[in-house]
Amino acid sequence: MCLMTENNAQVVFRASGASNDYDPKNKASFTFDVIVCGGTLGIFIATALLSKGLRVGIVEKNQIKGREQDWNISRKELLELVDVGILSEDEIEQIINIKFNPNRCGFEKKGDIWVEDILNLGVSPVKLLEIMKKRFVTQGGVLFEGKGLSTINVHDDIVILQLSDGDVLFSRLLVDAMGNFSPVVKQIRSGQKPDGICLVVGSCSCGFKENSSSDIIYSNASVKRVRDSNVQYFWEAFPAGSGLTDRTTYMFTYVDAQPSCPKLEDLLEDYWDLMPNYQGVPLDQLEVQRVIFGIFPTYRDSPLPSAFDRVIQVGDASGIQSPVSFGGFGSMTRHLNRLSNGIFEAVSGNFLDVYSLSLLNPYLPNLSASWLFQRAMSAKPNVAISSAFINDLLYANFLAMQKLGDPVLRPFLQDVIQFWPLVKTLGLVMLSQPRLLPSIFKQVGIAVILDWSGHFVMLGWYTFLSSYLDPIIRPWIKLLPLKRKFEWNRNLEAWKYGAGLDYNISHNPRN
Numbered sequence: 001m002c003l004m005t006e007n008n009a010q011v012v013f014r015a016s017g018a019s020n021d022y023d024p025k026n027k028a029s030f031t032f033d034v035i036v037c038g039g040t041l042g043i044f045i046a047t048a049l050l051s052k053g054l055r056v057g058i059v060e061k062n063q064i065k066g067r068e069q070d071w072n073i074s075r076k077e078l079l080e081l082v083d084v085g086i087l088s089e090d091e092i093e094q095i096i097n098i099k100f101n102p103n104r105c106g107f108e109k110k111g112d113i114w115v116e117d118i119l120n121l122g123v124s125p126v127k128l129l130e131i132m133k134k135r136f137v138t139q140g141g142v143l144f145e146g147k148g149l150s151t152i153n154v155h156d157d158i159v160i161l162q163l164s165d166g167d168v169l170f171s172r173l174l175v176d177a178m179g180n181f182s183p184v185v186k187q188i189r190s191g192q193k194p195d196g197i198c199l200v201v202g203s204c205s206c207g208f209k210e211n212s213s214s215d216i217i218y219s220n221a222s223v224k225r226v227r228d229s230n231v232q233y234f235w236e237a238f239p240a241g242s243g244l245t246d247r248t249t250y251m252f253t254y255v256d257a258q259p260s261c262p263k264l265e266d267l268l269e270d271y272w273d274l275m276p277n278y279q280g281v282p283l284d285q286l287e288v289q290r291v292i293f294g295i296f297p298t299y300r301d302s303p304l305p306s307a308f309d310r311v312i313q314v315g316d317a318s319g320i321q322s323p324v325s326f327g328g329f330g331s332m333t334r335h336l337n338r339l340s341n342g343i344f345e346a347v348s349g350n351f352l353d354v355y356s357l358s359l360l361n362p363y364l365p366n367l368s369a370s371w372l373f374q375r376a377m378s379a380k381p382n383v384a385i386s387s388a389f390i391n392d393l394l395y396a397n398f399l400a401m402q403k404l405g406d407p408v409l410r411p412f413l414q415d416v417i418q419f420w421p422l423v424k425t426l427g428l429v430m431l432s433q434p435r436l437l438p439s440i441f442k443q444v445g446i447a448v449i450l451d452w453s454g455h456f457v458m459l460g461w462y463t464f465l466s467s468y469l470d471p472i473i474r475p476w477i478k479l480l481p482l483k484r485k486f487e488w489n490r491n492l493e494a495w496k497y498g499a500g501l502d503y504n505i506s507h508n509p510r511n
Contacts, residue, residue, distance in 0.1 A: 030142065032057045033347050035161060035171035037149065037184075039064040041315050041332050042177030043129065047086045047136045048340035054347060056141050057169060059161065061148040064133050066125025069204060069290060070097055070248065071329045072214075072238050073121055074414060080333040084340060091131055097241020098122040103214045105413075107395040108221035109388075113402050118216055118413045122241040123329075144169070149183070152311075159310045173347055174311045180297055180327075182317040188307040194257045194297035196323060196374055201267045201293045202250035204240050205286040208279065211247060214238045216413060218278070219394050222387040223379045226270065228260035230379035232390045233270070235278055242289070249275055250292070254378040257297070264293050298323040300371055303364065306357035314339055318361050322415040323374040330415070334502070338493050345489065349482050356483075359490035364498040365458035366417040372452040375444045389439050396436060400428040411503050418500040419463040422456070459499060466495035 032055045036042040039060030050056045058064070081087040100120050105113040137143060148164040152174065161169040176184045218235040225231075231253045240246035251271045255261040268291075276283045302319025306312050314320075320335055321327025342360045346352055377390055401409040401421075408421040430437065441449065470492050477488045496502055 030057065030167070031055070031170040032142070033171065034173045034175055034343070035059060035159070035169055036175045036177055037161075038177035038179060038182070038315075038317070039143070039145070040066075040129070041179075041329065042175065043132045043136055044081070044086065044332055044336055045175060045177065045314055045340060045343070046141060047132055047139070048084050048336060049343060049347075050136060050139050050141045051085055052340070052344045054344065056136075057144060057171070058136070058141065059144045059147060059149065059163065059169070061146070061164075063145050064129055064143065066127070066129040068126065068242075069292065070122035070238070070241050071125055071128075072119045072248075073123055073330050073333070074118055075121060077330050077333045077414070078121065078123065080336055084337050086132070086135065095123050095128045095131065096121050097124045098239055100212045100214055100239045103216050104218070105216050105398050106218040107391055107398070108219060110221070110391060110395040111399075113398050115216070115409065115413065118410070119238070120214060122238060124241065152184070154308050154310055156309070172310065172350075173343070173352055175343070176311060176313045176317050177315050179316045180295075182313070184311065185304065185313060185317050188304065189299075192299070195300045195371075196298045196378065197255050197257050197261065198252055198296040198298065198323075198374075199255060199262065199264060199267055199294075200250055200252040200296065201264060201271045201291075202236075202248065203271075203275075203288050203292060204242070204246060204248040204290045205288045206243055206246045207286040208245050208247040208281055210244045211239050217394075219391045221391045223390070224270070226262040226266050229255060229258070229262055231255065231262060232377060232379040233274070234377070237279065246289070247279070248292075249279060251275065254374050256378065264295070268293065296327065298374065300368070302367065303361035305361055306354050309354055309357075310352045312343070312357045312360060320361070320364075320367070322367065322370050324370055324377070325415045335497070338497060338502075342490060342493070345486050349486055351483060351486050356486065359487060359494075362490065362494035362498070363458075364494065365455045365462055366498055366500045368455040369422070369452060369459050370415070370417050371455075372444065372448065375448050376440065380443065389436075389443060393436055393440065393443075396429050396433045397425060400425050400432065404428065411500060414503065416500040416503040417459070418503070419459045422459070462495045462499040463501065466492070466499045466501050470495060 034049055034054055034056045036046040036056065037059045039058045042058060043064060046056050046058050078092055082089055082092060101116045102114045103116060103118045103120055105115070144163060144167065147167065150162040150164050153160040159171045159174045161171065161174070163169065176182050178184065215235060215237040220233045223230045223232050234252050236250040238248050240248050251267065251274070253267070272283065299319055304313050304319045315332050316327045321331040339360060346356055346360065376393060379390065401412060404424050408424060411418055411421060473488065474492065477485055480488065
């Protein structure tokens with residue numbers, strides 16, 4: 001099986017046969033426990049594995065260097081790096097460019113809901129990756145920067161990577177951290193069409209009024225026609241760490257993967273037309289520093305199980321991110337402890353077959369259940385509902401969550417779906433806004449709701465398993481053989497993360 005990577009190099013997988021007949025033809029060769037492909041976010045998992053005593057290398061076709069654009073994140077998520085042991089609290093303070101509060105969830109013509117400490121930190125990727133890169137190298141990690149992949153051969157006993165400059169790397173495990181458009185994932189999915197796409201455009205500009213608050217989400221009151229599709233625009237806005245009058249604004253929408261869906265160029269034209277009114281500032285008053293755009297495909301069958309021995313996807317390549325969010329840094333930090341522990345156990349015990357590695361990317365019902373929210377936020381071309389329906393529905397849900405308090409609202413705002421908060425929210429919305437129910441069925445469709453109902457039931461089941469069965473089983477796991485111990489540890493993690501119980505609001509740090 002083969003495919004062409006972005007730099008036209010061939011990636012070949014062979015799933016059988018030993019590697020003792022491989023001839024590196026006198027090129028430089030290196031041997032590792034783990035090779036991580038994709039260094040921008042992969043360096044976090046690589047450094048965590050290195051700190052556990054594994055021999056780790058990173059392959060990155062460019063340089064591992066952060067962009068100037070802030071990464072917006074909550075402190076709770078950022079402190080996951082401290083818990084894993086790859087960053088100190090002092091270094092956390094060094095990488096934070098800006099802090100801001102309060103944070104708004106706004107709904108045009110309906111009202112605003114204000115929260116604090118949600119995505120309220122602007123982190124410098126330049127500073128963060130510089131610290132991580134230095135730590136990785138100092139601890140003995142090996143970087144292969146500016147080197148693309150030429151071929152990957154998976155044998156029974158090892159993975160052999162040949163780089164674009166002829167270097168040959170031998171590794172017991174390959175970790176694919178190459179993002180949504182990983183060439184390995186492209187091969188696994190074999191041209192499968194995404195179930196949904198998030199299109200994002202935006203910019204960082206200076207010339208705004210001095211600001212200290214953010215928009216987590218701002219929803220337009222009506223659907224707009226673009227090309228042959230209806231789109232519902234959403235906005236985000238964050239103060240930028242580069243200056244007091246600097247601000248980053250994003251406009252995004254969820255669409256089906258169809259030829260008729262809007263192009264990024266269409267969204268950019270609308271962005272420049274609509275953003276001044278959204279932010280209350282004339283366009284000619286702003287000095288644009290950067291223009292931002294991206295395409296984020298999402299698949300219902302996520303996370304992506306391993307398809308080959310000795311190869312595992314992490315981060316956006318695995319589809320572990322919520323279909324409502326953009327994935328990336330925040331999603332990686334949330335799962336970093338789980339993944340680094342699991343991969344270390346897999347390598348140490350030589351549990352590197354497809355089945356064992358797939359346990360590290362298990363079915364997570366809360367992730368699957370969140371699909372309903374993306375469908376509800378996607379405007380449909382031939383559905384006869386009010387053009388303001390999506391805005392009305394979102395406001396009703398957020399208002400219900402606000403009434404139910406932080407234990408319901410805060411996890412949702414950080415992409416964590418939990419069973420009891422979801423039950424309470426849906427129940428309150430149905431009681432307070434029964435007129436919305438027929439429109440929800442029209443908007444989402446019976447088939448999607450039936451599919452979601454199965455994940456909803458499993459969300460409740462995983463909540464029960466993690467809350468009541470986990471404490472009974474956990475003390476006995478240490479008595480099991482290594483392979484069974486590895487499997488049961490992964491099951492307990494799947495229950496916990498699949499129920500969203502890894503998120504504990506009582507441990508939510510404040511600034």
